[in-house]
Amino acid sequence: MKFTEEHEWLRVEGDVVVVGITEHASEQLGDVVFVELPDPGTEVTKDDEVVVIESVKAASDILAPLDGEITEINEALPDDPGKVNEDPMGDAWFFKMKASDLSQMDDYMDEAAYKEFVG
């Protein structure tokens, strides 16, 4: 599993990468009340804003961590955004994407580095 400085996690599953946000990010956001996901099939470039999350406090964007295509979204989240607080590293994944260059993953932190990053 890899981690971005934007507090996303990336997990390779076969030929797709599953993306969500970390426990740390979900704690910082507070209770999540709204999630807007991209349409499957959307071509994205790294750092495109692809997901909007709103918590009781504020809105934040989730950026595409890699170049590629969104292949699947977590349909359950928009109706049950609170899942992001309950199980951010598991059930509350945001989307799956097919990366056009998996070597972009190498730029990201492993778990130990991320733990150090968040302190």
Place this chain on the structure above:
Amino acid sequence: MSDALRQTPLTALHKELGARMVPFAGYEMPVQFALGVMKEHLHTRTTAGLFDVSHMGQVLIRAPGGYEPVARALEALVPVSVLGLKQGRQRYAFFTNDSGGILDDLMLANRGDHVFAVVNAACKADDIAHMRAGLPGCAVEEVRDRALLALQGPRAEAVLARHVPGVAQMRFMDVGVFSSDFGALWISRSGYTGEDGFEVSVAEGQAEALARALLSSDAVAPVGLGARDSLRLEAGLCLYGHDIDARTSPVEARLDWAIQKVRRRGGDRAGGFPGAGRILEELETGPARLRVGLRPEGRAPMREGTALFEAEDAAEPAGHVTSGAFGPTVEGPIAMGYLPTPLAAEGTRVFGEVRGKRRPARVVPMPFTAANYKRGS
């Protein structure tokens, strides 16, 4: 802000309870505790929440002749009947400016021979200067050695009555001074959540002991500023500096219910407050815009500043959102804002622009959740 943040008598307790502290109106205040905003909100609606509102200004206003001259003087600053306020009662009021805008909103209590006022934290220095300049013959004293706690929710009475049995006899907007194990408590049956509850002024040295005693009840959870904001928004209550300010008149803000007949045209003490020309005129002919409640369709909140449009393709905004959030009890997004009077009718569909997308919202009556005050004879 370069000045050091001020603390309240409960700051140490908040930190012990794991609060997340933020700067607010010059104070270091808890925005949320362990439960988080959503659960703190729901806990207050279903049982009881304890809020530290010690940052607010507590002010005593006295004159040699007792209550009557103080009330008469205050009526030159507020469009409210202060003379008509009975002993042991409290009333909502606002300071107006010469253009009919609102300088601050506040509570005024008749305490027999003087007035006790509670004003907003961010405005208190200006309010006190305003009163000192505008209340000739009155002594305006800021109470700096007392904390202010709010206990809100359906269980508030049962919990507080264990320590102060007399509060069970109070009705909404009653005030009284009660002796207790925590010294003399200045209590009003009021709040900022739409729930029944009390605001309790306590000597600073006793504040933590009182807070701990209230929190020892399973019914009571500590609640931060985050849930205070969502609770007051669901209750349709204005937040100064957001929903009302120096440019909004009380009539536009639909606070006309707080302007008693005696201060209106034809009343015995009509006018005589700053901005009376505009305010009295608007009471008769109606203002050009009105504060409205909004229910956005879907789940996306429309936050403060969201532009509101009459139609999906309208070029210019017709108004804007002044407070917007997710309402935990409503279980959906809620907002209030201003719209031109013709668009302010209940049921009107308007569009709020969120992240470049026009999303529909409907004008709805407020409060968003039914008030649960203990009214009655």
